[in-house]
Amino acid sequence: MAETNLSREQLVAKLNDDLSREYQAVIAYTVYSQVLKGAAYMAIAKELEVHAGEELAHALTIAKHIDYLGGMPTATPKSVVLSDDAETMLRADLGNELDTIREYRDRLRQCEALGEFAIAEDIREILRQEQEHLIDLATALGEDTPDPGKAPAGRTKKQTAKRR
Ligand SMILES: [Fe+2]
Numbered sequence: 001m002a003e004t005n006l007s008r009e010q011l012v013a014k015l016n017d018d019l020s021r022e023y024q025a026v027i028a029y030t031v032y033s034q035v036l037k038g039a040a041y042m043a044i045a046k047e048l049e050v051h052a053g054e055e056l057a058h059a060l061t062i063a064k065h066i067d068y069l070g071g072m073p074t075a076t077p078k079s080v081v082l083s084d085d086a087e088t089m090l091r092a093d094l095g096n097e098l099d100t101i102r103e104y105r106d107r108l109r110q111c112e113a114l115g116e117f118a119i120a121e122d123i124r125e126i127l128r129q130e131q132e133h134l135i136d137l138a139t140a141l142g143e144d145t146p147d148p149g150k151a152p153a154g155r156t157k158k159q160t161a162k163r164r
């Protein structure tokens with residue numbers, strides 16, 4: 001678990017990292033939703049379009065709180081994997097969502113430790129949507145939803161079943 005006792009400046013830096021990850025998600029879902037081809041992926045392509053809009057809403061919320069805390073919201077996304085292979089795209093998204101969920105779980109505790117309950121409340125709602133994104137991606141890949149608390153990204157269904 002990450003450190004809980006942050007200064008406000010450190011929280012701003014962490015939130016800017018979260019914002020870079022939200023931009024990454026907006027870009028990835030925008031591109032992948034249009035590039036995914038084939039009958040097997042039609043439903044998930046539509047779903048990814050919905051995700052793109054939700055990620056933009058997350059970015060706006062995080063940027064608002066960075067500004068409120070006296071910081072300057074970053075303009076730089078984390079890098080996006082480009083591929084025309086459906087599974088590569090879905091796995092990239094799945095890995096990013098796992099990272100995002102882990103980070104927001106830490107951020108929730110850090111915000112609460114600082115008494116920033118309104119930010120924590122918004123992050124809780126974002127977290128709920130990120131977990132839905134994770135489930136959508138795992139379902140499209142035909143796998144169990146990985147546990148952000150422990151699972152490394154990309155584990156197969158067979159391996160997951162064995163562990164239970
Ligand atoms: Fe998001």
Ligand SMILES: [Fe+2]
Pocket residue numbers: 025051055097100129130133
């Ligand atoms: Fe997401």
